[in-house]
Amino acid sequence: MEILRLGHRPGRDPRLSTHLALTARALGARALHLNPPDPALEERLAAVGRQFGGTFRVYGLRSWSKFLDDWPGTRIHLTMYGQDLEDIRATWVLREPVLLVVGGPKVPARVYHQVDYNVAVTHQPHSEVAAVALTLDRLLGLSGNTIWTGARLRVLPCERGKRVERVGPGGP
């Protein structure tokens, strides 16, 4: 499962795209492809990976249209104008690797025709962060018990406050 995010604005969207990337990572996606590229965001997510483990990566993408056409698996565009997620997922046929495409209100009209499915996570305006989270949840489940290889820190469930364990090379 990978994500393609179109129309990122490196100056204006730093926090929003960071939330999108972190959500993709936490919910079990393997990578985020970001157009246009944003080296600062790539490094920010690499730093999270060094602390909390896993192999998630952000890739900068200078041109997305051929990337989308050449994608070898199923392409799902998340848009409030698509078919209901809960309906379509009963019948869709997915080929790995699956790519989730998010673009926002100004996504070029041709994207709707370059994908296999246009899917709505509700037909109300909201957020690509929420749409990606809910779709990954439906496809992969909440990966709360994933093993995050190479992690230096591990957070343990706790009723009140914080329990963080140091693991890996510097740990016990």
Place this chain on the structure above:
Amino acid sequence: MEILRLGHRPGRDPRLSTHLALTARALGARALHLNPPDPALEERLAAVGRQFGGTFRVYGLRSWSKFLDDWPGTRIHLTMYGQDLEDIRATWVLREPVLLVVGGPKVPARVYHQVDYNVAVTHQPHSEVAAVALTLDRLLGLSGNTIWTGARLRVLPCERGKRVERVGPGGP
């Protein structure tokens, strides 16, 4: 179901808090309480409501601690340090109205003790937008078929492109 968002920064977080508010609305929450207040965001969400219907509202909150203490129902703080959502929701006891609290990394330590449950939507860093989306989904389900009273526009499911219907006073 209502949301309390602590530590909003009106100048810095406009898009992120807008996404949070839109997500809360789309997933069926009744209101977002925002500290500190942000009249521009309140108006932005009111405008979405005039187009797409429903009674969701954003309320500005000058002081949150007493608000939290006085909340009459169950208070759930969403934090990566809490108990696993999928575990705790098998056993938790909820009293309406339920309040979801999100604050981010700098939330005061006492919040962990002012709530009924501290709940982790994965133990990885990600986004309050995703955490609220997934928790509302678990509590209410995807409200794709909700009737949005007073809507002027309604989006219809569509395989390719956009189908938007004009409804209400100005419609058919």
